[in-house]
Amino acid sequence: MDSGSDRVGAREEEAGADSVAPPRAGPSMFFRQEGAKAASIAVVSSIVVFGGAIALVASSPNWPKVRDQFFNPENFRESAPKIIEGFWLNLELFFYAMLIIPVVALLVAIMRSLRGPAFFPLRFLARLYTDVFRGIPLILLILLLGFGVPALDLPGIPNSVTFWGLAALTISYSAYTAEIYRSGIDAVPESQRSSALAIGLTQWQSMRYAILPQAVRNVVPALMNTVVSLQKDVALISILGIREAVRNAQIYTAGTYNYTSYVVATLLFLAISIPLTRFVDWYTARDRAQRSQGQM
């Protein structure tokens, strides 16, 4: 620890000496050296903080117990194949949900945004849909549809539990996503609608060509955040007994009383969600930069 802080001091002196030496270097030189100094401070302080934390945990008398419960290499190897196999189902369902949700949600949002008395029934239905399905806890909806509908055994209706689990997920997420779209539609100034109508477009054409492109662009970051949370919520269908990643991890734990399998599942979900989150942040920052430069 002491040697760490000594090194920081040494760098500071070095940087100070350099920035004085070439007087004609100007501000850009100065800033670059400031940046290099900041980076080295960050590296050193990270080593100190994280190294210290790891040392503290590993030296604790309870660490071996924790390690055996959660990070046992043998259990890891043993449980991983089944969980990874299950995780493919998670990804498959995630993929289908991502295809369906944007379409359903957009239709609902458009229905809610139509003007005029003739469209009242559509507006009413759209509003009922968002109110009801945003109001039901997702887990309850999954139980209701996933167990309830197949139990009815109705002719002509799929009775796969997985199908109805996916349906519940899609219905609930579409309601939320519809509201995101709608907030984007509402954020487009009324004057845009006026000028679209004024050049002779119908209400639908105004929506399609003038309003929606701007609305969707407004809400892309919010939509991408929904994707991140959808990816995790797919795991909720494990309560239907569907053998996806979490369910398979649970089965392993039930037989061994060891929780390493949950850590395996956790790592799999993080492997998808962290890159997704980074991508959303990168995209949002880029979008903001472009807007501030006035490009569309």
Add this chain to the structure above:
Amino acid sequence: MIMSNENTPKLALENVHQSYGENQVLKGIDLEVNEHEVVCMIGSSGCGKSTLLRCVDLLTPIDSGVIRFDGVDVTAKGTDASAVRRRIGIVFQSFNLFPHMTLLDNVTLGSRKALGIPRAEAEEQGTELLDQFGLGDQIDTYPNRVSGGQKQRAAIARALMGNPEILLLDEVTSALDPELVGDVLAVIRDLADRGLTMVLATHEMGFARDAANRVCFLHEGTVLEEGTPEELLGSPQELRTQRFLARVKQAGRL
């Protein structure tokens, strides 16, 4: 299409009332505009000029009264509003170009989607129009990248696509820097010279005096006084009109 005979005005408003909730904006407007006529509406902010233009383009529904276009009541139930709007062009104070489209796409969108004209043909017309308005080298530029005057000229080009029978202009120079006003007024004057029927809401008294056939003074939702520019701007009869013009003179805009 109904042929207009000599006696039928291009546009006629009869006792038009309009309100936003409790707020009565138009309180019985009577106005006739003949073909090839340029009518300027003047009056202080909130007198109903903009609302009147929006009502004529069927963008704001009226409470009572009749608006006739070529003698046909376009406020009647069952009117195809889009079809009426295609025959009318309107330009707004704040341009209202579509920010996600190039100037050329802005100008051609209506022709392509509402009239179903093929893209190539629409773009040929659109390019020609933009070129006429000095925007020939900006056709692929997005609205955020051009000046206010260029935006407004593009907006006028957009309104002129599809050859409207009447052009409505709602304080089209009010949002512009003073040095950009001239270009836009020159474009409008040229359109007037070519015989396009126009109704303008404007604060440009100089323009009204030089280019209008008739000037209307609107006050609290009615047409209080109308006449030739010489009559109305030179020797107004109504006290309200005199006061309004005196204030405009004080501000150095006449």
